[in-house]
Amino acid sequence: MQIERDPVSGYLTTGHEWNGIKELNTPVPRIVWFFIAVTHIWALGYWLLMPAFPLGSTYTKGLLNADDRAAVTESVRQAQAARSGWTDELMSKSYAEIQRDQALMAEVRRSGRALFGDNCVACHGENGQGAPGFPDLRRSSLWGATPEVIAETIRVGINSGHKDSRVSQMPAFGRDQMLQGSQIQEVLAYVLSLSGPAGPRPAEMVEAGKAVFAANCASCHGDDAKGKLDVGAPNLTTGYWRTGGSGASLHGVLWDGLRGQMPSWEGRLSPVDRKILTLYVVDLRERHQ
Ligand code: HEC
Ligand code: HEC
Structure with missing residues (x-):
C-alpha cells in the first residue's frame, strides 16, 4: 500500500496494485458535479412549486397551486357546456328545422360520423353503402325513409328481440316446399x-x-x-x-327465405346520439341522390 504520484497524468494513485497495474485516484469530473447540483436544485424547486409530499390525509399543495384533476374536471365541464349548446337545440327542434340549419347540420355530420364509425360501419360499411346481406342505407327503404321511420328503426331494431322490434320475414319458398x-x-x-x-x-x-x-x-x-x-x-x-x-x-x-337482424340501440345510445344518427343517415341519403 503505497500512494505515489503518477508521472504522466500528475494524479495520485490509490495505492492498490494488481500485478504491476496501479489505479489512479482521478477526481469526479466537474460536469458530473454540475448535473448533480442542477438536478437537486430542480427537485427542490419542483417540491416547493408543485404538489409533492403526502401529509396523512392531505399533501403539500405547492406554491403554484397546480391541480391536474381540477384542470380535467374544468375542461370536461367546458366541453359539455359547449356540446349542450347545440344538443339542447337539436333535441328541441324538428327534423325539418334542423335540416335547414346549416350550423347544426355541420355538428350532426361531425359527431354523426364518429357515432356511425363506432356503432354502424361494421355492418353498414364506412359510408353506409352496405354489403351483401346488409342494406345500403343511402338507397334501401324497407320500412320507409322519413326521419321518423329511421329513428324508430334505430330505436327498436328489426327482428331484434326488443319488445317493440320491427318484425319481418321473407318465407323460404323452396325449402318449405311452397313452390316447385x-x-x-x-x-x-x-x-x-x-x-x-x-x-x-x-x-x-x-x-x-x-x-x-x-x-x-x-x-x-x-x-x-x-x-x-x-x-x-x-x-x-x-x-x-x-x-x-x-x-x-x-x-x-x-x-x-330471409330474416335480417338489425340490433336495437335504445339501451345503448342516448336519445341525443340516436337523433344525431337519424339525421346523419337522412343526410347520407340526400347527398347520395
Ligand atoms: C310474408 C311476406 C313476404 C312474402 C309472401 C314474400 N316476401 Fe319477399 N321479402 C319479404 C321481406 C320482409 C323481405 C326482406 C327480408 C329482410 O330484409 O330480412 C323480402 C325480401 C325479398 C327479396 C330480397 C330483396 C333484396 O334486396 O335482396 C326478394 C328477391 C324477394 N323478397 C322476392 C319475393 C318473391 C319472388 C316472393 C314470392 C315468391 C316473395 N318475395 C314473397 C317478405 C315477403
Ligand atoms: C349487426 C349488424 C348491424 C349493425 C351493427 C347495425 N345494423 Fe342497421 N341493419 C342491419 C340489418 C341486417 C338490416 C336489415 C334488416 C332486415 O333485413 O330487415 C339493418 C337495417 C337498418 C336500417 C333500415 C334500412 C331500411 O332499408 O329501412 C337502418 C336505418 C339502419 N339499419 C341503421 C343503422 C344504424 C344507424 C346503425 C348504427 C347505430 C346500425 N344500423 C347498425 C344490421 C346492422
Whole structure:
C-alpha cells in the first residue's frame, strides 16, 4: 500500500496494485458535479412549486397551486357546456328545422360520423353503402325513409328481440316446399324483368312468373312489386338488391327465405346520439341522390 504520484497524468494513485497495474485516484469530473447540483436544485424547486409530499390525509399543495384533476374536471365541464349548446337545440327542434340549419347540420355530420364509425360501419360499411346481406342505407327503404321511420328503426331494431322490434320475414319458398323449383325459376325471371332485361329468360317464362308472383308474393311486396313498408318487404323494381343481386343469390333468397337482424340501440345510445344518427343517415341519403 503505497500512494505515489503518477508521472504522466500528475494524479495520485490509490495505492492498490494488481500485478504491476496501479489505479489512479482521478477526481469526479466537474460536469458530473454540475448535473448533480442542477438536478437537486430542480427537485427542490419542483417540491416547493408543485404538489409533492403526502401529509396523512392531505399533501403539500405547492406554491403554484397546480391541480391536474381540477384542470380535467374544468375542461370536461367546458366541453359539455359547449356540446349542450347545440344538443339542447337539436333535441328541441324538428327534423325539418334542423335540416335547414346549416350550423347544426355541420355538428350532426361531425359527431354523426364518429357515432356511425363506432356503432354502424361494421355492418353498414364506412359510408353506409352496405354489403351483401346488409342494406345500403343511402338507397334501401324497407320500412320507409322519413326521419321518423329511421329513428324508430334505430330505436327498436328489426327482428331484434326488443319488445317493440320491427318484425319481418321473407318465407323460404323452396325449402318449405311452397313452390316447385320450376315456379321459383319463373318468378325469379319475372322479378328480374322488373328492373331490367331478364337476360336469356324467355318471355313465356316471365309471363308464367307473373302469375306465380300475383299468387304468392304480391301480399307482401305489393301488386306492383314496389314493396310494402308496413311489413318491411322491399321494392323489387329498383335494381338495388341488398342480398347481392346475382341470379344465384336471389335464387337463394327464394329458396331459403330471409330474416335480417338489425340490433336495437335504445339501451345503448342516448336519445341525443340516436337523433344525431337519424339525421346523419337522412343526410347520407340526400347527398347520395
Ligand atoms: C310474408 C311476406 C313476404 C312474402 C309472401 C314474400 N316476401 Fe319477399 N321479402 C319479404 C321481406 C320482409 C323481405 C326482406 C327480408 C329482410 O330484409 O330480412 C323480402 C325480401 C325479398 C327479396 C330480397 C330483396 C333484396 O334486396 O335482396 C326478394 C328477391 C324477394 N323478397 C322476392 C319475393 C318473391 C319472388 C316472393 C314470392 C315468391 C316473395 N318475395 C314473397 C317478405 C315477403
Ligand atoms: C349487426 C349488424 C348491424 C349493425 C351493427 C347495425 N345494423 Fe342497421 N341493419 C342491419 C340489418 C341486417 C338490416 C336489415 C334488416 C332486415 O333485413 O330487415 C339493418 C337495417 C337498418 C336500417 C333500415 C334500412 C331500411 O332499408 O329501412 C337502418 C336505418 C339502419 N339499419 C341503421 C343503422 C344504424 C344507424 C346503425 C348504427 C347505430 C346500425 N344500423 C347498425 C344490421 C346492422
